[in-house]
Amino acid sequence: MTALTSPYLWYTTRGTGLVTLALLTVMVCLGVLVANRAGGTRVGRFELAQIHRAVSAITVAFLAIHVITTVADSFVATGPLSIVVPMTSPYRRVGVGLGALALDLLGTVWLSSLLQARLSYGAWRAIHWLGWLCYPSALVHALATGTDARHGVGLAVVVVSLASVAGAALWRITARPDRAAGRTALSPPSPPVPRRPERATEIEGRARG
Amino acid sequence: MAVRSRTDTFVLVVNPVQCDGYGHCAELAPELVHLDEWGYPILATAPTPLAARAVHESARLAVRHCPRRALRVERHPAAPASSRSGARTE
Numbered sequence: 001m002t003a004l005t006s007p008y009l010w011y012t013t014r015g016t017g018l019v020t021l022a023l024l025t026v027m028v029c030l031g032v033l034v035a036n037r038a039g040g041t042r043v044g045r046f047e048l049a050q051i052h053r054a055v056s057a058i059t060v061a062f063l064a065i066h067v068i069t070t071v072a073d074s075f076v077a078t079g080p081l082s083i084v085v086p087m088t089s090p091y092r093r094v095g096v097g098l099g100a101l102a103l104d105l106l107g108t109v110w111l112s113s114l115l116q117a118r119l120s121y122g123a124w125r126a127i128h129w130l131g132w133l134c135y136p137s138a139l140v141h142a143l144a145t146g147t148d149a150r151h152g153v154g155l156a157v158v159v160v161s162l163a164s165v166a167g168a169a170l171w172r173i174t175a176r177p178d179r180a181a182g183r184t185a186l187s188p189p190s191p192p193v194p195r196r197p198e199r200a201t202e203i204e205g206r207a208r209g
Numbered sequence: 210m211a212v213r214s215r216t217d218t219f220v221l222v223v224n225p226v227q228c229d230g231y232g233h234c235a236e237l238a239p240e241l242v243h244l245d246e247w248g249y250p251i252l253a254t255a256p257t258p259l260a261a262r263a264v265h266e267s268a269r270l271a272v273r274h275c276p277r278r279a280l281r282v283e284r285h286p287a288a289p290a291s292s293r294s295g296a297r298t299e
Binding site for chain 1: 227230231232233236237248274276277278
C-alpha cells in the first residue's frame with residue numbers, strides 16, 4: 001500500500017465521491033418520503049421504505065470504495081486513521097475531517113439499522129436523526145475537498161443535491177401528517193384502552209362488517 | 210419447532226401508543242388491516258386460523274416491517290368447538 005499512485009485510484013475516488021453524494025441525496029429524500037407517509041396509491045409506502053433501505057445499502061457500498069481508494073492512493077497522505085478520525089489528515093485537514101465525520105455518522109446510522117431488532121425504538125430513532133448531520137458534513141466535504149465540485153457536472157450534482165435535500169427538509173418540517181389531536185391507533189380486543197365509547201363501538205362494528 | 214395445530218388461531222394486535230400511523234401494515238396485510246380516516250390501523254378482531262398460511266405470512270410481514278414496531282402476532286390455542294367452526298368458515 002506504500003507506493004500505490006495509480007491515477008485510476010484517484011479517478012475512482014473522485015467518481016465514487018460524486019456518486020456517493022448523489023446517492024446520499026436520494027437516500028435522504030426517500031427517508032423523508034417514508035417519514036411523511038408519502039405513497040400509498042401508485043407506489044406503496046412500504047415499497048418506498050424498502051427502496052430507502054436499498055439505496056442506503058448502495059450508498060454505503062460506494063462510500064466504501066471511495067474511502068478504500070483514498071487510503072490506497074499514496075499520492076495524498078490520507079491514511080486509515082484520518083479516514084475515521086476527523087481533523088487528523090495532513091491533506092486538507094478540515095475537508096477530509098468533515099468527510100471522516102460524515103463516514104462515522106453514516107456508519108453509525110447504518111449499523112443501528114442493521115441492529116434495529118436489538119435496539120429500542122427510541123435509541124434507533126435518535127441515532128437515525130444523525131443522518132441530518134451526516135448529509136451537510138458530506139456536502140461541505142465535497143465542496144472543500146472535491147476537486148470536481150466547483151465546475152461542470154460536479155457543480156451540477158452539488159447544486160441539485162443541496163436543493164433537493166433542502167426542499168425535503170423543509171417539507172419534513174412543514175408537512176407533518178394530519179392527526180386528530182391526541183389520537184392513537186385503537187386495538188379493540190386487547191389491550192383495553194380507555195376511549196370514547198361511541199368511537200370504539202363504531203370501529204368494532206366496522207371490523208366485524 | 211412446536212407442533213402447529215391446524216385449528217390454532219392468531220390475532221394481529223397493535224400497540225396503540227407505539228403506532229404512529231405509517232400504514233405499512235395495511236399494505237402488507239390487507240386481509241387483516243384497514244386504515245381509518247387518520248391513517249391508523251383497524252385490525253380484524255376475529256381470530257384467524259393458522260392454517261390460513263398466506264394470511265399468517267402477511268401478518269408476520271406486517272409485524273417485521275412495521276416502522277414503529279407496534280405490531281405483534283398473538284397465537285391462541287384451538288378455541289372451543291363453537292368458535293372453531295366459525296373460524297374455519299373463511
